[in-house]
Amino acid sequence: MIAAAGFFADYGRDMLQSACEHLVLTVIAMVVACAIAIPLGIVLARCRSRIIANVAMGLVSIIQPIPSLALVALTVVLFYLINELLGARVLATLGTAPALVALVAYALLPILRNTYTGIRQVDPTVMEVATGMGMTPRQMLFSVQLPLALPIIMAGVRISTVWTIGVATLVSLVGAGGLGDLIFRGLSNYHVHLILAGAAPAAALALAFDWLLARLEKWLTPSGL
Amino acid sequence: MSLKTKLALLAALSIIAVIILVLVSSLVGPRAGRLKAGFTAEFIERPDGYRGLAKAYGFRFAAEPRQMDPGLMYKACADEAVDVICAFATDGRIAAYDLVTLEDDKEYFPPYHAAPLIRAETLANHPELEDILNRLAGKLDDAAMRDLNLQVDREDDPQKAATVARHFLVSNGLISADAKPGDGSAGTLRIGGKDFTEQSILGEIMSGLIECSSNIEVERRLYLGGTMICFNALKSGDLDLYAEYTGTGLVNILHRKPVSDPDQAYSAVKREFEEKWNLIWLESFGFNNTYTLTMRRKHAEQLGIRTFSDLVAYIRSADTK
Numbered sequence: 001m002i003a004a005a006g007f008f009a010d011y012g013r014d015m016l017q018s019a020c021e022h023l024v025l026t027v028i029a030m031v032v033a034c035a036i037a038i039p040l041g042i043v044l045a046r047c048r049s050r051i052i053a054n055v056a057m058g059l060v061s062i063i064q065p066i067p068s069l070a071l072v073a074l075t076v077v078l079f080y081l082i083n084e085l086l087g088a089r090v091l092a093t094l095g096t097a098p099a100l101v102a103l104v105a106y107a108l109l110p111i112l113r114n115t116y117t118g119i120r121q122v123d124p125t126v127m128e129v130a131t132g133m134g135m136t137p138r139q140m141l142f143s144v145q146l147p148l149a150l151p152i153i154m155a156g157v158r159i160s161t162v163w164t165i166g167v168a169t170l171v172s173l174v175g176a177g178g179l180g181d182l183i184f185r186g187l188s189n190y191h192v193h194l195i196l197a198g199a200a201p202a203a204a205l206a207l208a209f210d211w212l213l214a215r216l217e218k219w220l221t222p223s224g225l
Numbered sequence: 226m227s228l229k230t231k232l233a234l235l236a237a238l239s240i241i242a243v244i245i246l247v248l249v250s251s252l253v254g255p256r257a258g259r260l261k262a263g264f265t266a267e268f269i270e271r272p273d274g275y276r277g278l279a280k281a282y283g284f285r286f287a288a289e290p291r292q293m294d295p296g297l298m299y300k301a302c303a304d305e306a307v308d309v310i311c312a313f314a315t316d317g318r319i320a321a322y323d324l325v326t327l328e329d330d331k332e333y334f335p336p337y338h339a340a341p342l343i344r345a346e347t348l349a350n351h352p353e354l355e356d357i358l359n360r361l362a363g364k365l366d367d368a369a370m371r372d373l374n375l376q377v378d379r380e381d382d383p384q385k386a387a388t389v390a391r392h393f394l395v396s397n398g399l400i401s402a403d404a405k406p407g408d409g410s411a412g413t414l415r416i417g418g419k420d421f422t423e424q425s426i427l428g429e430i431m432s433g434l435i436e437c438s439s440n441i442e443v444e445r446r447l448y449l450g451g452t453m454i455c456f457n458a459l460k461s462g463d464l465d466l467y468a469e470y471t472g473t474g475l476v477n478i479l480h481r482k483p484v485s486d487p488d489q490a491y492s493a494v495k496r497e498f499e500e501k502w503n504l505i506w507l508e509s510f511g512f513n514n515t516y517t518l519t520m521r522r523k524h525a526e527q528l529g530i531r532t533f534s535d536l537v538a539y540i541r542s543a544d545t546k
Contacts, residue, residue: 017289024246031239094297094306096250142229175263175293175301185292188267188420188451220231 021177029103041115099176114156118149262290263307273476312519317375335472335483342469362508390429409442417467418447427468
């Protein structure tokens with residue numbers, strides 16, 4: 001107990017700061033990823049041409065197999081090359097900016113794919129009934145397709161969030177802070193408590209977000225479904 | 226509430242949340258005129274790192290130092306992403322990026338002379354290793370090591386550590402130009418290295434020299450995650466040998482007070498490592514790779530900072546402004 005108290009006296013400030021940085025990275029990345037992937041998924045699912053949808057999904061799918069660590073590194077190098085190309089320092093090659101781009105890119109696919117699949121799998125007979133009732137495409141989207149696809153879309157968002165919290169531990173390497181700072185410091189100095197001080201809050205954050213998103217899904221689901 | 230209203234509400238809330246988070250985190254960042262530090266994970270935590278240094282000189286950066294990979298910090302400093310870094314004195318990028326190392330005027334940092342650190346057991350199995358590795362003694366001074374490091378780290382035409390090491394061994398007459406590794410009949414040796422360029426070069430130099438001067442086969446385990454990973458692997462027998470620095474051994478591993486005399490530091494680690502863990506320090510390569518606070522040359526001149534004490538004085542005056 002005394003050892004634990006001493007540890008928190010030494011590292012409490014660092015833990016709090018790292019956890020806040022981690023939270024900021026995760027929330028911003030997830031909001032941006034949802035803002036891109038959900039509308040895009042809806043448009044693609046309602047698009048008549050299957051080819052456009054397949055090409056767009058294929059492009060986003062290319063990102064996912066890249067190891068997350070490599071994606072973070074690639075973003076930094078990409079920013080550097082853009083700067084070289086423009087001959088000016090337009091983009092910060094270190095810190096939050098490249099980290100956020102990598103996190104958003106990595107969070108896109110599960111949300112996009114689930115939104116697309118969720119909307120597409122709505123029973124065509126239900127849609128025919130809706131058309132027969134005289135619904136406009138807009139009404140159809142908000143009253144039929146989205147409510148029925150909601151559980152699948154939210155499943156994508158939840159998977160993405162948990163991944164993002166995990167990947168955000170890696171952006172410490174490019175100076176973006178977060179709980180990875182504590183984990184890497186613990187690793188390079190063989191300091192088990194520090195590794196745990198980084199890992200445990202990250203796990204707690206993932207659980208808390210998952211629970212929150214489950215509540216959100218419940219709130220969004222229209223009564224009667 | 227319909228789903229449409231709820232979604233609109235959610236979108237509005239998310240946008241507000243993001244704006245608040247961005248605003249708050251930009252307010253928390255260091256204000257103009259304050260120096261930003263970029264340190265490695267190991268330096269922030271080591272007893273002879275930021276903690277000890279901050280205590281010895283009695284200062285703290287206004288914002289917590291940004292933590293980053295050792296390979297990134299030189300460019301980060303040159304590009305003005307950070308202002309002060311914990312450079313390694315023998316890193317070639319200090320000169321290449323026009324950075325300047327500040328003088329440790331209170332002599333806080335101990336000498337960090339690099340030498341092969343080997344298990345006594347390994348030395349007993351391969352007694353010839355002592356003679357082979359001691360051929361490297363004094364062969365590398367600070368300038369020579371900086372030059373080798375730069376050959377690997379330079380942006381245009383970087384070389385592989387193995388190529389640089391081979392060239393070094395040949396041009397110093399340690400092996401002949403057409404030397405080939407032995408047949409491996411004398412067993413295998415595992416050589417480690419930490420996660421920065423110099424350690425890879427030293428690892429390759431030791432590996433190449435041993436391979437070409439004996440029938441021992443070398444397994445390279447370079448770019449391991451830091452001092453304590455290498456040291457604990459050596460202690461437990463997962464490594465046979467790696468290059469360690471006297472100051473690191475003294476302060477970071479033995480937790481002794483820093484001493485400024487190089488010979489005293491060397492004899493202290495040599496004695497204690499053998500008594501405690503049966504690990505032998507062979508003769509030093511010659512160079513001293515100390516940690517040193519480093520800034521952009523122009524920036525340091527503009528602020529009139531030449532020594533660590535100047536830096537501390539500047540930080541204090543910026544804080545009271």
